[in-house]
Amino acid sequence: MKLFDVKLLTITCEILAQKNVLDILGKYNVSGYTLYEVEGDGSKGIRGQGFKNDKNVKIEVLLHQDKVEQIAEEIARTLFSDYAIILYVTDVNVLRPEKFS
Amino acid sequence: MKLFDVKLLTITCEILAQKNVLDILGKYNVSGYTLYEVEGDGSKGIRGQGFKNDKNVKIEVLLHQDKVEQIAEEIARTLFSDYAIILYVTDVNVLRPEKFS
């Protein structure tokens, strides 16, 4: 059983930036994503203890190397300055690389 | 302090396939797993906005290289065609490799 290399792009941001991130993902036609609510602490302070909108959301996308750069760049350019947000990229292996284009 | 190489197998699937996945993990005697509910989008459409059973679950297992292949293969064979499901493998380092057999 052969495993193929793809990238896992993870974005953790305030919940009110979720739509912005998903819009960018949609623009680049990613084939899917996974998301869930999280709490956290960072340069914008502790998040997740007041209103629901004060929480963070973590968005994970499996995709090919080439798209990662573009998407990360666009997220950084349009969202880094105004929102509580971080992103990172991990190398992972999958069975069906064509599924994560 | 020495760190040892193990694999992290991640399965994201519809909640109603959780039992099937855990049964397979049990069959291979994995020493543990971690799971949590998530939402997502993929080839089977957006999941997580209706009934609780429409959500996804993400299951993570730390285990040795050799088991990963077998388990991934069995999951692919028995569940890929009928359920909303993806899986991927990441390299990670742990302190107590004997814990994740």
Add this chain to the structure above:
Amino acid sequence: MKLFDVKLLTITCEILAQKNVLDILGKYNVSGYTLYEVEGDGSKGIRGQGFKNDKNVKIEVLLHQDKVEQIAEEIARTLFSDYAIILYVTDVNVLRPEKFS
């Protein structure tokens, strides 16, 4: 767009050990963390089906290589024997390495 290497330290532990872990992170002045509740199974049995305090929490910290060792060592020394807990380290890439000191 350049990506930089940092480490992702993941700790999955029983919810009542969360404060202990965060205290250790605070001692080492990590710049942030992300956390969320999870269920799981391991050497201390199935967790997450009774009282809220029976659940687990997963804590993720992006940080530099050098701190990882110290923090992992302190967590292992002070918490491994009494609590349900695991930890692992993953290599990841970020855009702003200075953010995760």
Add this chain to the structure above:
Amino acid sequence: MDIVALIQANILTPVVLFFILGIVAARIKSDLRIPEAISEFLPIYLLAAIGLHGGLEMRKTGFESMLVPLLVAVALSILMTLYHYQILHRLGKFNIFDSYALASTYGAVGAVTFSVGLSFLKSQGIESEGYIAAILATLEPIAFILAIFLTNMAVSKQMRTKKEPFVKNDLDKPVSGEEFGIALEQSKTKLLTVLRESITGKAIIILLGSIFIGYVIGEHGFAPIKIVFEDMFIAGIVIFLIEMGIIAGQRLDDIKKGGAFLIGFALAVPTINGLIGVLIATYLELSVGGAVMYGLLFASASFIAAPAVLRHTIPQAKPSLYITSALGITFPYIIIILLPVMLMVSTALHNMDAINLMGIFDQVLQ
């Protein structure tokens, strides 16, 4: 009151209007949602309330008279599931998996629909036999056992014909004889598991438990919890139906995918099943309200319990088909139109001589 007026009056109730509000909210893509914890708790609450009420009634009236209606209901629900399958597979040209799944969805009972039925009667000031809640509890596993049985048959048949292996294989390896045996073995184990799971499912446990508790505690023991488990019942339904409306609204687009045949099925079959139920119940001498609730057992389709079971027993079937038609078409149709119609028919039947019943039967079905 004529039927149009009755339907109109029924639409103008909070239960129906908040359901419609939910649909509207979903259609205009509002972010209105009932939090998950609440919408998971409400079915448990509603079933506890139904059960307690049923148990209290049975304590008053006894349950000897329940045996015949119960056995008839079991037989009917099996017969209906089978005829659903024939219609869907033969006439509707659905594949066997989708046909079996849909057949048992409509063979099962919708607990939410049942709740709305009770609240509909309550708002009309009409009583019904308490033991119908016990019949509801009995029919739940019946429908599932049937689903299991039908799939079992389908699977074995398929395996014998070897046209399409049960365990589909993306990896394009041929299925060996040994694997075949293992698969067969596994499918049996799986079916047993599902059987056990459906009998211990939360809906049945809370319903049977509450019937028992209601029976045992009586009106006196019920008094201190009556405010929550009886007085707040309709408001509980109202809140739950907002969420059901939202989910139904989100799924409306899927209805087209099902096609005209499925829409027709989702309207005609509940009507026929429901009226047959009313007729038989009248013949079995249930009250006006009891006959409506009895008819509702057969008219309603299950959109919460059934999908969870079917996803395991018949994973090959498309859940969008059976959830969408049950929740998106049948449920609104029943709570808006069919309930008043069944009440009308039941009232008419009860005003006649039992002797004339068979004549009516023909009349109704045309």
Add this chain to the structure above:
Amino acid sequence: MDIVALIQANILTPVVLFFILGIVAARIKSDLRIPEAISEFLPIYLLAAIGLHGGLEMRKTGFESMLVPLLVAVALSILMTLYHYQILHRLGKFNIFDSYALASTYGAVGAVTFSVGLSFLKSQGIESEGYIAAILATLEPIAFILAIFLTNMAVSKQMRTKKEPFVKNDLDKPVSGEEFGIALEQSKTKLLTVLRESITGKAIIILLGSIFIGYVIGEHGFAPIKIVFEDMFIAGIVIFLIEMGIIAGQRLDDIKKGGAFLIGFALAVPTINGLIGVLIATYLELSVGGAVMYGLLFASASFIAAPAVLRHTIPQAKPSLYITSALGITFPYIIIILLPVMLMVSTALHNMDAINLMGIFDQVLQ
């Protein structure tokens, strides 16, 4: 009763005391919290209850008399938002983003404050015009549309002056002409989206829907759900205010960051707006209670709905400023002090000849 006694009596109600308990709990770092699902459900419940109540009242009294108060309210809320901006930007020296954000937070209506107002009047045995709930629903999007408009203006202005590019850029690349055009285009699309989102927002949908349903079902249809949607209303507020107190308490430290000017603004502006509202309502011949609720529309600031919209429309503004001042200063001030004061003033005004109103106006403002 004199004003001090009235304020004292108001403090000693469960609504205010449980709010204070929440603040205390947060200050001593207690782990007391209302679970998220409950505190997300309660605003929906409260708005449904407000809407149903409003609809029922409108059915009784008609809503022809609503047109003038409604139009005046829309005009007032626009005027006030504009004057808030001038005060904040000119006198308070806040940057334009923070100024616009704060201006519309205080131009919008706080639905929770509105609930507390209703429960305050209820506990005093005073009625108010049902259609004010409908005005509340209308003002919600107004305030947001205004926020969108104001940002739009601010952004274009900034872009023209080119001093600070709208799309800030951490990566230090200069903004090209083409990118500029795209950014302009995007900002318009974004604004339309936000407009649509605010009109379909859950608060408006549940409020308008419930007003409609209340109007349609009438007292008779309301009866079976009255226990939940009316009798439990104040207890619902009590539970919700524990959580609001906790969040307010957690944010108290942020108040200092806002500075003395903001504290002054958060106390003075609601007072002035509220009393203007009471005065105008009295002039428009609303009842004593109606004038209080009308004044509350202008006195209150939005700390749930507004922030969600503002974070999208004006992401450059600091949410800690507008959420903290609205929830941490203005809300407690209104529910503890301003509500009794407004009731006092409204009662006084209603006891006078309409002819004397202008004289009173001067008196009140001093």
Add this chain to the structure above:
Amino acid sequence: MDIVALIQANILTPVVLFFILGIVAARIKSDLRIPEAISEFLPIYLLAAIGLHGGLEMRKTGFESMLVPLLVAVALSILMTLYHYQILHRLGKFNIFDSYALASTYGAVGAVTFSVGLSFLKSQGIESEGYIAAILATLEPIAFILAIFLTNMAVSKQMRTKKEPFVKNDLDKPVSGEEFGIALEQSKTKLLTVLRESITGKAIIILLGSIFIGYVIGEHGFAPIKIVFEDMFIAGIVIFLIEMGIIAGQRLDDIKKGGAFLIGFALAVPTINGLIGVLIATYLELSVGGAVMYGLLFASASFIAAPAVLRHTIPQAKPSLYITSALGITFPYIIIILLPVMLMVSTALHNMDAINLMGIFDQVLQ
């Protein structure tokens, strides 16, 4: 009514029966669960209701008479915790960590048990002194402070004997003198933190806050929230006990691990403690119901608050031991059998001359 009849009548109440239903559901591995948000909210609700009720009663009757029972209760709870330890460590051969943990679990008060006690009396139409809720609030931190103290002693003792280092070490490095000092320092800081945490814990805050609010608002202020905080109290317990039954049922297997000694302890100690409490309360001239509630303070074991504190203070102790015995054995025993027994005894004692009390004391204990 004799004791068997009273126990029988007590079993046939919704509170007990739904608890048993929960156990049954867990044993047959049903998926029945009360959603987490609801089961986290209910203890807060129950404590608020208990507190408000207590405060209202204290307003009526004053709280001067509360001082002696309060001081006696504090002394008793310390004494009992100490004697529990001796029994567990000396006779039961549990290690010191488990012994201290169990000793304080049974020295603390179970708030849920207390709620059930109130509802039990309510269903019997018996009143109790309102200030017992205040004693409950006082005993909460007492038991924790004691747990902290006891651990502190155990740790120092261990460290002195150096047999087993406090900070266990998987990595097999020897503990240096410096590390020892740091560990000692850390253990003190930790204890202070836990002390602060237990006093600001949500249970105490909501309970004390509600007692205060109840006292301040009086019956008149309570009226608009009475429907939720009084009328729905028993139904709230019923729903919560379904979940408690489920958790207890899941843990039943762990009981065996505890061994016969622990089972004996979990039955005998609450009985003795409870009856001592009833006796002393009668002597202190509390009412029949008051003596039952007073006894319940000592009979009950804490299975929600205590474990959270103990996991921090005595992480070496096995939570399965103290949670399982408190929830799985003691709690059902108390709510099914001991409550009626204590009521019986209290009634008997109150029908006698105070002079005969000591004679009764002997009788009861045999």
